[in-house]
Amino acid sequence: MTTKGFQPNVACTLLFARDPLRKFPGCKTRLLRFEGEHEHTGSTLNAVKDVTFEGPVPMLIVETAKIVETQLRTFSKLGTDGKFYTDPEYPYGAWYEAIVNACVHRSYSMKNQNIFIRMFDDRLIIESPGGFPPFVSPENIYEFSHPRNPHLMSAMQFLDYVKAMNEGTRRMRDSMNRMRLPNPEFKEGEVSFNTYVRVVLRNNVKQRRAWVVADVSSIVGEDLARQLSEHERMIVNRISDNGRINVSEVQRLTQREWSSAKTLLQKMVKKEILVWHHRKDIERDSGAYYTLKKSIQKTAKIKE
Numbered sequence: 001m002t003t004k005g006f007q008p009n010v011a012c013t014l015l016f017a018r019d020p021l022r023k024f025p026g027c028k029t030r031l032l033r034f035e036g037e038h039e040h041t042g043s044t045l046n047a048v049k050d051v052t053f054e055g056p057v058p059m060l061i062v063e064t065a066k067i068v069e070t071q072l073r074t075f076s077k078l079g080t081d082g083k084f085y086t087d088p089e090y091p092y093g094a095w096y097e098a099i100v101n102a103c104v105h106r107s108y109s110m111k112n113q114n115i116f117i118r119m120f121d122d123r124l125i126i127e128s129p130g131g132f133p134p135f136v137s138p139e140n141i142y143e144f145s146h147p148r149n150p151h152l153m154s155a156m157q158f159l160d161y162v163k164a165m166n167e168g169t170r171r172m173r174d175s176m177n178r179m180r181l182p183n184p185e186f187k188e189g190e191v192s193f194n195t196y197v198r199v200v201l202r203n204n205v206k207q208r209r210a211w212v213v214a215d216v217s218s219i220v221g222e223d224l225a226r227q228l229s230e231h232e233r234m235i236v237n238r239i240s241d242n243g244r245i246n247v248s249e250v251q252r253l254t255q256r257e258w259s260s261a262k263t264l265l266q267k268m269v270k271k272e273i274l275v276w277h278h279r280k281d282i283e284r285d286s287g288a289y290y291t292l293k294k295s296i297q298k299t300a301k302i303k304e
Contacts, residue, residue, distance in 0.1 A: 009151065010108060010149070010151070010152070011149065011151035011152040011154075011155055014027065014056065014057045014108065014152055015056055015057055015058065015152065015155050015156075016056060017056060019055075020055070020056055020057075021054055023111075024108055024111050025111055025112050026110065026111055026112045026113045026114040026129065027054060027055075027057070027060070027108075027114070028052055028053060028054040028060070028114035028115065029052070029053045029060055029064045029099070029102075029103070029114065029115045029116075029117060030050070030051070030052045030053075030114055030115070030116050030117065031049065031050070031051045031052075031053075031064065031067055031068065031071070031117045031119070032047050032049065032050055032116065032117070032118050032119070033047065033048050033049030033050075033071050033119040034046050034047055034048065034118065034119065034120050035048055035121075036120065036121055037120050037121050037122045037123075038120070039118070039120075049071060049119075051067055052114075053067075057103050057104070057152070057156070058156075058159060058161060060103055061099060061100055061103050061161060064099055064103075064117070065096055065099055068095060068099065068117065068119075069092075070255060071119055071255065072088050072089055072090060072095075073088070073089050073255075074087065074088050074089070074253070087179065089203040089205065090124055090176075090179075090181070090201050090203060091175035091176060091178065091179050091181075092175075093171050093172065093174075093175035094171075094172040094175045094176050094184060094201055095124060095126075095201060097168045097169075097171055097172045098124075098126045098172065098184070098199045098201065099117070099126060100156075100161060100162060100168070101126075101128075101168060101169075101199070102115045102126050102127075102128035102197075102199070103115065103128075104147075104149060104152055104153055104156055104161075104162060105128070105133060105147065105148050105149065105153075105197075106128035106129050106130055106148075106197075107128075107129050107130020107131075107148065107195075108149065109130070110129040110130055110194065113129035113194065113196075114129070115127065115128045115129070121205055122202060122203060122205050122206075123200055123201060123202045123203065124200070124201045124203075125198060125199070125200050125201075126198070126199045127196050127197070127198045127199075128196060128197050129194070129195075129196055130148070130195055130196070130197065131188045131195040131196075131197060132188050132197055133146045133147065133148040134146055134148075138186040138187065138188075141169050141186050142169050142170050142173060169184070169186075172184050176201065180204070181201070181202065181203060181204060182202045184199055184200065184201055185198075185199065185200040185201075185202070186198075186199055187199075187200070216228060216233045216236050216237060219236055219237070219240045219292070220236060220273070220292070220296050221296075224273070224296065228273075231250075231253075231254045231256075231264060232264070232268060232273075234253055234254065235250060235253070235254075235264075235265070235268065235274075236273070236292065238253060239274075239290070239291060239292050240292070243291065244277075244289040244290060244291050245265075245289065245290050245291075246288060246289045246290070247261050247262045247265060247288075248261075250264065250265060265290055268290075269290070272293055272295075272296075273292070273293060273296060274290045274291065274292060274293060275290065275291050275292070275293050275294075276288065276290055277289050277290065277291065
């Protein structure tokens with residue numbers, strides 16, 4: 001309290017203000033998803049997703065995490081027991097912690113700068129305004145912590161968003177290692193006198209694509225497997241595991257719109273890869289599903 005009444009500090013504004021942008025216009029996260037491994041501009045712009053979130057920090061973290069999770073791909077691998085196992089391209093503990101760290105430890109003195117999240121085929125980049133907090137560097141980041149915004153950090157600990165035990169970055173590293181992925185990369189940079197911290201998570205998309213191709217080859221044969229797109233291979237893998245698939249399952253598996261998922265399945269029917277099972281006496285059959293064409297499975301077994 002002051003002689004002018006209640007005056008919220010920075011942490012209070014960031015946590016509880018209905019519109020923290022009135023004080024901090026850059027209290028936002030912007031997610032950009034690109035096709036391929038590089039960012040293009042102009043007529044070759046390859047951004048397929050561009051979403052901005054704003055609001056109090058807890059809400060910012062929750063809403064950003066929701067959309068990031070929908071954009072992450074999964075990869076299936078045939079295990080030694082003959083079953084398919086699906087893994088995300090990045091562990092939850094790594095990418096979620098990176099988002100939390102960006103929102104909590106960024107420099108709010110750079111009021112107009114927002115957090116950028118860039119997704120490429122081979123990496124996920126989280127970039128936040130401001131350099132590393134005092135005494136923190138890429139060399140000691142796993143062992144040393146010095147919060148830039150201690151009041152915000154304490155409140156987020158109370159709300160159970162952070163542990164405040166100097167273990168967040170180690171959890172990121174360990175969760176990546178458990179999936180045999182490279183350690184997170186931490187870097188401080190500068191653009192036009194504005195500093196930033198960049199965290200890079202790299203996947204092993206090339207190896208996993210090779211797994212998918214190899215798995216599909218054992219199901220439909222090498223010749224046909226090479227002709228299938230990544231989403232078509234995912235569909236073949238899933239049908240092989242479950243026996244059938246419907247449009248809603250393909251929508252969840254590929255992150256396509258429902259109509260796009262239906263079109264993809266119908267194209268595979270025209271290619272004589274799938275068989276469409278549906279009632280012909282009604283226009284839309286909610287129980288419709290797709291299976292692999294038996295002749296394709298037989299051909300693959302003969303080649304083996």
